[in-house]
Amino acid sequence: NLLAVNERRHETILYMPLALSIRDLRETIVERLEAVYDNTDHYASFQHVYGTKTTEEHRPTYIQLQAKSESIPKYILVTEKIRDYISCENCRKRRCVYSNKSLTDDEQNDYQQALESYSYSCGAPIFPDDHYLKEVIFVRLQINCDSPIEILYYSSRKAGNYPICYHCGNSDNLITPPQSLKERFKQIYPLCEICQESGRNFYTKGAVKTNNKSTKHSKK
Ligand SMILES: [Zn+2]
Ligand SMILES: [Zn+2]
Known part of the structure; x- marks a missing residue:
């Protein structure tokens, strides 16, 4: 094991600074990068790409831009x-x-x-x-x-276009929404029996405002 670069000058051995440290530096960088990025299976190891021509393609900020665009x-x-x-x-x-x-x-x-x-x-x-x-x-x-x-x-x-369950996309066994739900929401999206059995509910939008006069009156 080599000493850290900053400690070498204290030893009796004379290191060839340029020739050794570049290779050393490379190894150190490889080691540290791999330690950091090992869990991301997307990126090739630094060892693997070192010295090869790289592109901007997989730079994280670039990927984000792409995803947006x-x-x-x-x-x-x-x-x-x-x-x-x-x-x-x-x-x-x-x-x-x-x-x-x-x-x-x-x-x-x-x-x-x-x-x-x-x-x-x-x-x-x-x-x-x-x-x-x-x-x-x-x-x-x-x-x-x-x-x-x-x-x-x-x-x-x-x-x-035909009606399909909002959750699973199935067109079979769609349930008729109950009247009570129809009174409360402008939009009720289809739900199938299987999804209902697995605990899903009708997906709804546009809650109908109940015309409660007492609240209007209290607003003076
Ligand atoms: Zn799919
Ligand atoms: Zn379903």
């Missing part, structure tokens, strides 16, 4: 821009497919072809990185198989 432009995330529904090959949930404009025939064909060529799963893009439609047709990327059905799905009038 990959999300769909806000103006596209609206019901009217839903062009299709796509099913995840893992969880089978239907996810909405958006595009700013209606697809041209060519785009439609290429889209269909892509669907046949590539499998889709929640959180992944539909197209490979070099596909031109990746700038035209979008799915949400900030989801995974645990995510419920998109709210916008339920207001979409795009052909092929």
Whole structure:
């Protein structure tokens, strides 16, 4: 074991500072980096990449920027821009497919072809990185198989839309919401028997304000 660089001058051995310390330094850096980053399986070991040409691609701040820029432009995330529904090959949930404009025939064909060529799963893009439609047709990327059905799905009038359970995406055995719930909420999303049995409830939005006159009067 070599002494730390700052202690070597106290010894009788003469070290060749440049030749030794660069290699040493490298080892020390490798050791420490690996100690720090060992738990992240994403990054290649420093030992492995040392001396190879690196890119910005996997720098954490860059990844964050990418993740943000990959999300769909806000103006596209609206019901009217839903062009299709796509099913995840893992969880089978239907996810909405958006595009700013209606697809041209060519785009439609290429889209269909892509669907046949590539499998889709929640959180992944539909197209490979070099596909031109990746700038035209979008799915949400900030989801995974645990995510419920998109709210916008339920207001979409795009052909092929049918009611599915908000939690699991199933279309079978949907429960009729009780009248009491209908009176309390403007939006009630479908719930299936299986999800209810496993303890899930109707997902609701827009609580109806009860027209309580006494509270109005007390507000003077
Ligand atoms: Zn999924
Ligand atoms: Zn369900």
